[in-house]
Amino acid sequence: xxxxxxxxxxxxxxxxxxxxxxxxxxxxxxxxxxxxxxxxxxxxxxxxxxxxxxxxxxxxxxxxxxxxxxxxxxxxxxxxxxxxxxxxxxxxxxxxxxxxxxxxxxxxxxxxxxxxxxxxxxxxxxxxxxxxxxxxxxxxxxxxxxxxxxxxxxxxxxxxxxxxxxxxxxxxxxxxxxxxxxxxxxxxxxxxxxxxxxxxxxxxxxxxxxxxxxxxxxxxxxxxxxxxxxxxxxxxxxxxxxxxxxxxxxxxxxxxxxxxxx
Numbered sequence: 001x002x003x004x005x006x007x008x009x010x011x012x013x014x015x016x017x018x019x020x021x022x023x024x025x026x027x028x029x030x031x032x033x034x035x036x037x038x039x040x041x042x043x044x045x046x047x048x049x050x051x052x053x054x055x056x057x058x059x060x061x062x063x064x065x066x067x068x069x070x071x072x073x074x075x076x077x078x079x080x081x082x083x084x085x086x087x088x089x090x091x092x093x094x095x096x097x098x099x100x101x102x103x104x105x106x107x108x109x110x111x112x113x114x115x116x117x118x119x120x121x122x123x124x125x126x127x128x129x130x131x132x133x134x135x136x137x138x139x140x141x142x143x144x145x146x147x148x149x150x151x152x153x154x155x156x157x158x159x160x161x162x163x164x165x166x167x168x169x170x171x172x173x174x175x176x177x178x179x180x181x182x183x184x185x186x187x188x189x190x191x192x193x194x195x196x197x198x199x200x201x202x203x204x205x206x207x208x209x210x211x212x213x214x215x216x217x218x219x220x221x222x223x224x225x226x227x228x229x230x231x232x233x234x235x236x237x238x239x240x241x242x243x244x245x246x247x248x249x250x251x252x253x254x255x256x257x258x259x260x261x262x
Contacts, residue, residue, distance in 0.1 A: 056238070061107055061242065064108020064112065066112060071113075075109060129253040159209060217241050
């Protein structure tokens with residue numbers, strides 16, 4: 001599981017513990033004859049409950065984005081607080097609804113601020129990025145639900161190699177921009193390559209990587225539900241999906257900006 005939100009020992013341990021729980025034939029028969037129980041009554045992770053938590057988290061993120069749009073100066077503190085809360089949520093042994101919603105709010109401030117800046121430079125780009133993000137998420141979810149797309153060990157290894165390479169490139173590019181080696185807005189991403197800026201080719205690759213990351217997120221949630229993990233880990237699922245979707249949106253936003261040029 002490449003997404004660090006799902007890569008915690010607590011989430012893996014919860015799934016393992018749930019899978020190891022066995023029931024006798026009599027207990028299974030009694031359970032089968034009982035009326036359907038809600039997630040609250042079973043205290044187990046379900047798709048429906050995880051969806052509700054995910055929608056709530058994105059609603060908070062959207063509220064933060066609205067504030068960030070009108071007060072873009074909050075973008076920087078939002079980015080810093082979001083990074084801190086992201087690491088706190090990743091390394092916590094048990095998911096915290098408050099901390100995950102706090103991450104959503106602060107990340108929303110950053111998303112709103114940077115979206116406003118891009119919108120002031122390229123008219124309509126935010127709408128295009130939102131539509132593109134929803135399209136990628138919708139198509140990926142549909143393919144996953146149909147069983148046509150699944151995470152495999154081989155693809156996951158390729159994904160990890162590509163992510164490490166992209167992270168190294170981004171770090172070098174950021175350093176060149178900070179020290180004034182390149183004055184371009186996107187650094188090396190603006191360098192022409194095969195008729196297009198290098199960032200355009202990279203952008204397409206990273207969008208595909210983000211889509212595969214979503215597949216792994218869905219796999220992680222599926223594993224948790226099927227194992228009967230504690231209901232609170234539905235918040236971990238919501239957090240993981242949010243991290244990937246925010247990354248996807250930012251990459252699409254930058255890709256569109258590079259394609260549209262100055």
